[in-house]
Amino acid sequence: MTATALREAIDSGKPFRLRSGDGAVIDVPTRDHAFLNPTGRLVVVFTDDDGARVLDVALVTAIDYKKAPEELGR
Numbered sequence: 440m441t442a443t444a445l446r447e448a449i450d451s452g453k454p455f456r457l458r459s460g461d462g463a464v465i466d467v468p469t470r471d472h473a474f475l476n477p478t479g480r481l482v483v484v485f486t487d488d489d490g491a492r493v494l495d496v497a498l499v500t501a502i503d504y505k506k507a508p509e510e511l512g513r
Contacts, residue, residue: 440499442479448502458501
């Protein structure tokens with residue numbers, strides 16, 4: 440993954456999930472939950488229980504955008 444792609448996902452304001460090469464799935468419900476470090480090498484995802492996950496951007500394999508609840512019934 441590239442820092443640019445992650446930055447675009449964060450800036451979109453839409454909820455999304457990050458998938459890593461080890462199979463981990465990390466939910467990013469709002470733009471306030473994710474932060475790229477200044478070099479773009481690391482992304483920090485904060486959880487609602489005051490925890491955090493730090494990922495190397497190069498190890499992120501996919502960004503999945505969640506569908507809005509009203510779209511799920513279509």
